[in-house]
Amino acid sequence: MLETIELETAKNPVAAVIWMHGLGADGNDFVPIVNELDLGGAPGIRFVFPHAPVRAVTINNGHRMRAWYDISFGDLEGHTRKADEKGVRESQAQIGELIERETARGVAAGNIVLAGFSQGGAIALHTGLRHAEKLAGVMALSTYLPLADSFAQEAAPANAKTSVFMAHGTQDPVVPYAMGRNSCTLLEKAGYAVEWREYPMQHSVCMEEVADIGRWLVKVLG
DSSP: OOOEEEEESSSSOSEEEEEEOOTTOOGGGGGGGGGGSOOTTOOOEEEEEEOOOEEEOGGGTTOEEEOSSOOOTTTTSTTOOOOOHHHHHHHHHHHHHHHHHHHHTTOOGGGEEEEEETHHHHHHHHHHTTOSSOOSEEEEESOOOSSGGGHHHHOOGGGTTOEEEEEEETTOSSSOHHHHHHHHHHHHHTTOOEEEEEESOSSSOOHHHHHHHHHHHHHHHO
């Protein structure tokens, strides 16, 4: 089981948001944002921020850092959606364990959101839309859909109508805007209800985006 940081907005929460950080960060990265969210109208939520495993990352000269999967040179060029399949699927299984832990603690799968930024967002998309039980939603920030070639065969019917929130900076130099937009288009063509937002920023999060995230969370969990 991955180590996690937890923050509850009320006692005995009935909803959960499992929120994955980006490459080289850890679970602390998005904890401060919870207090910035306007969650009026939402039920009690348990925010779960897991720490990714430590692994060697090729694009960073093999240095070991927290990462949901390895990234090689060229993986994020040419608007392709390549990814380290073994690492992606290992992380999928680990996030699946966290979903199971929430259901064991009394939070129905239909009240669970998978969220993530950059690499974490890729894992949220990959795992959430393949999950066998219907989830409340999937939030993917500054990211793309990995393993897109196998998506049509592996997508779970239970989450075919699940709300998806995707946001991206138009000036993102790390995960190109086109990669995020192309993933959104792929999902829309497959019939998913994607709420797309874009902001004049680089590979980061802005206050307008935080406001949009809060509204969306209230909508899917309220």
